[in-house]
Each structure stands twice: as C-alpha cells, then as structure tokens.
Amino acid sequence: VKPYLYVTRKLPEEIIRPFRRQFDIQMWLYEEKPINREALERETKHADAILTMLSDQIDRSLLEQAENLKIIANLAVGYDNIDLSAAKDRGITVSNTPDVLTETTADLTFALLMATARRIVEAARFIEQGSWNNWAPFLMAGKDVHHKTLGIVGMGRIGEALARRARGFSMDVLYHNRSRHLQAEESLGVHYAEFESLLEQADYVVCLAPLTEETKHMFDKEAFSRMKKSAFFINASRGKNVDEKALYHALINEEIAGAGLDVFEDEPIDSSHPLLALQQVTCLPHIGSATIETRNRMIELCLENIALVLSGKKAKTLVI
Ligand code: GLV
Ligand code: GLV
Numbered sequence: 001v002k003p004y005l006y007v008t009r010k011l012p013e014e015i016i017r018p019f020r021r022q023f024d025i026q027m028w029l030y031e032e033k034p035i036n037r038e039a040l041e042r043e044t045k046h047a048d049a050i051l052t053m054l055s056d057q058i059d060r061s062l063l064e065q066a067e068n069l070k071i072i073a074n075l076a077v078g079y080d081n082i083d084l085s086a087a088k089d090r091g092i093t094v095s096n097t098p099d100v101l102t103e104t105t106a107d108l109t110f111a112l113l114m115a116t117a118r119r120i121v122e123a124a125r126f127i128e129q130g131s132w133n134n135w136a137p138f139l140m141a142g143k144d145v146h147h148k149t150l151g152i153v154g155m156g157r158i159g160e161a162l163a164r165r166a167r168g169f170s171m172d173v174l175y176h177n178r179s180r181h182l183q184a185e186e187s188l189g190v191h192y193a194e195f196e197s198l199l200e201q202a203d204y205v206v207c208l209a210p211l212t213e214e215t216k217h218m219f220d221k222e223a224f225s226r227m228k229k230s231a232f233f234i235n236a237s238r239g240k241n242v243d244e245k246a247l248y249h250a251l252i253n254e255e256i257a258g259a260g261l262d263v264f265e266d267e268p269i270d271s272s273h274p275l276l277a278l279q280q281v282t283c284l285p286h287i288g289s290a291t292i293e294t295r296n297r298m299i300e301l302c303l304e305n306i307a308l309v310l311s312g313k314k315a316k317t318l319v320i
Pocket of ligand 2: 077098099102155156157158208210
C-alpha cells in the first residue's frame, strides 16, 4: 500500500498529481476555508505525512494521537504553529519552505514600506471614493524612502534580500539580530545595532523576526516610545511579535507616524479591527510570499520533503 499523505487545504491538482503515483493523497475540501479540528485530528491519527498551513495549530495533543506520522511539511518559512518539542519527542520530522520565498517576501515587504510611506492605498481609495476634485501641492503627500535609514529586526535571508533592495534606494541600513552577520555587513554595507539603538535611529523599522518565546511582543509600548515620531513600523513576519494594543496607542498618540502590517496578532482580522480605522496604517492579509510562482514552488518543496522522508532520507529543508 502507498503511504498516506493528507493535505490540510485544497491545492492545485496539477502540482499534486505527479505525486499520486507514490502516495495515496487526500486533501481538505476547500481552498479558502481552513480545516476544522475534528478532521485534522482524524487525518493526523492515520497519516504517514501531513502537508500543513500556517493557520493549522499542530500541538502536542494532536501529535500524541498520531500513529504513523513521519513528517509535517509546513507550507511556510515560519513554523510557530507547530509544537516542535512534541514532534521531536515522537521522532516526527518538521520541514518548512525557506529560500524559495525569500525574494518574493522581500518584494512584498518593500512594497508595503513604500505603500505606507507614500500613502498608495489611501490615495487609491481617495480617487475611488470620488474625492479627487483638485490638484493640490500637498495632496496625499507622504514621506521619502530614498536616503532614509532602514532598521531591520531579524536579519535572516529575507532581511538580507530587503537590505539589497534598500541599497538600491540609497538607504542606510541597520539591523538587529540574535547573532551578527559579518558577511552581510561586508557585502551589503549594513550595520549592526542593539535593538534600542536601532529603534531610536531608524526611519523605517521593519520586523522580519520569526515568532519565538524571545520575540513575542518585542514590539511593545516601550519599543514604540523609543522610535522617532516621524518613523514608520512595518511588520511582515508574525503578528504576535507585536503588542497590537501598544501599537494602536503609539499611532493614535502620534508617537510614530504610521504602520504597514501584513500580519496580525489574531488572524484573520475583520473590518472592525481598530487598526483599520487609522488612515496612517496600511493593512494586508498576510500575503508576503503570495505570488503564483512562489506558492507553486513552496508546495513542490513540501511534496519533495515528504517524498524524501517517506523514503528514509533527510528532508531538503529540515526544521527538526
Ligand atoms: C509566511 O508567513 C511564512 O512563514 O512563510
Ligand atoms: C526567515 O526565516 C528568513 O528566511 O529570513
């Protein structure tokens, strides 16, 4: 019998099909609706492999029921939705999708920064609402990006790709990270800074740090109060790195100038979310790596990792 792979979202059949020779593959019925807990438990209990989304909570109680599970292939570079120690205890491999999404996510992050600084979304909405009656010198006037200081918190692959883009805009780039990246300092001309010092100097503070116990709510009241009043905060990593209430207060009290957010503490958010009411905030629905090319590559990489692990080999992009 073929190993059983369960995919927790409906994915394009063209990408899945070649793997049906090797595996018995079942998928959740919907592309846009997440799997419910009951179905996730039922499938995880018997599957040899699961291909999961960042919106699935793969916790200890779920993994304790798994009888045959050998790999969890997460369709994301982040894996904070998976209890790694529970997976480790049961000898289950966890893989993610780094590298294939690096440039795409850096593009979105820079686009969000630009959109926020130049009020792109607000300006488009303005014209759609029929409000453009006259040209005016300061109509939708934003802030410059070129020659400003970018502060990257979380200098992984995506951070480095963002720094390369920023250099093209003649920006000065500071970064903060657990460990220093001397090679990036040399090749990209970026400078290491302590977290507090980066916050005090940057015109654009961009969070690209993974969500861990150490990074959770690292952007709190204290952090926002250190930022310049003219500075913008951009988050393209995980919403829980930010104390959203503190961010909201920093914005309404004009302690910072604006924010661009691709991620939120509790996703999805609905139209009643207080941050959406602020004109200086640009919100996106967690689309950092969302291009057709990259999503296809991410799915393929998950399937390759599953094929490797189920044939006794090591995953290409192993978390544990
Ligand atoms: C998306 O947020 C990812 O982690 O890939
Ligand atoms: C994050 O994990 C990155 O690749 O930057």
